[in-house]
Amino acid sequence: MPTRTMLTALALLAGTATAMAETLPENFVYLADIAPQIRQDMRYAGDHNFVGRPITGYEAAECILSRPAAEALRDAAIELAEQNLVLRVYDCYRPARAVADFAQWARDIDDLAMQAEFYPRVDKSRLFELGYIAERSGHSRGSTVDLTIEPAESAPTPWAHGEALLDCALPDRYPDNPLDFGTGYDCFDNHAHHGAAGINPEAEENRKMLADLLDRHGFAPYAEEWWHYTLRDEPFPDTYFDFVIAARPD
Template sequence: MTSPRTLALGLTATLALVTGGCGRGDEPEPTPPPPSPSVSPGFVVLSDVDDRILTDIRYATAANFVGRRVDGYQEPLCLLTARAAEALRRVQDAALAVGRSLKVYDCYRPQRATDDFLHWAAQPDQDATKAEFYPRVPKTELVDRGYLGAPSAHSRGSTVDLTLVDVPPPEQARVEPGRPLVACTALYARRLADNSVDMGTGFDCFDPLSHTDSDRVGPTARENRRQLRHLMTDGGFVGYDREWWHFRYRDEPWPDTYFDLPVTRSSAG
């Protein structure tokens, strides 16, 4: 697999050129413009801006649809542009006022991670997570149906995947290796251990039930999705109708630039 790797030393990154399409966990993306000069994204670590927001960075672990740590996730951190992080801090204030907390699953995503997703999708024998993350969709259709693709708004640094958690938060159970896989579409009590509220499906569930306005999820999940969408849109974020967890900061500072810095504290600054 090849991926854009043109990283400058320190805190700069070169625009990552990728093919157009529908990014995984994303709104449809245009083909990126020609290369730009090296730029400094000004990423921050979310916990440095607001340590009240919970984190569960799934791609830095094996608890994701690939079944292993994803390329580029060297540390389990949420990196964001300073503008998006400050906006998320304000959303957290609003969430706490109604007895809920935000919990982020993914924030800035390096281009190499999206390349890793596409490489995985092209390997028909790597199907070990199907029973959990795409139980009703053939792996060969994940790209055609828009569940996987490139580029991704996450690589611009102002998009987050997140959920709500009750306050005080229940304990987050440890995900044990070799655990029995349960469909992400199963009832809340049976799915992958997660201390979040019921959203009708698990995170990264490649299924129509994950569509934000699905009328096939129960009333509790519909209300929780409505609350999350209300909090985020009031805070300046735009949702994605096919994934209840996905939100992009409307006033993002890098709307046309896709970065490939690894997820590590050294990429912030």
């Protein structure tokens, strides 16, 4: 039977393990601690994404970034507030195990549950070839973010599992971008590319506004996705992290 001393030691070890689980690697932060005014809609912690379920490694709907990236994003949000606009992030740091989960899903060409919304014109067998899915992601280095801009008075439209899927490149798509950017988030479509043909002038202006804002604060765009930006002077350019996204400590 355990003694009082043994039970105390076990409790201390459990507390230490919990604390370690909640501790981020050095120079990483929860965005909410740095820039609480930035809204978070962490798609891979839920069902509304191109896979249709929570992704491995997303144990909480929290944005985690390297400190320099979080601070640069905070400064961009402060500038944007002058126009009564706010940033909303969809994804930030992404564990390597989540990237592997995406790759495994992509190889299952019969799983087409979310195709009607996220890749209606793309043969799933070509997702690797077309660059929509990769074996490694810059998100795992901690300084890449997927985001949009919306009016400060707007509110996200709740998405219910099982509701009709709407083509992400059509005007009547799911309204996840209160400002028009030409497509929805994670739209595997040519219209999501910077400089794509067929984008209406308002969407082009909004893409330019986002690009110019983030450029002023040190972020570079990814050509194939209007929502994807990486801090140019990222602190971990050669390191792909794999710690889980856990709940932010109280």
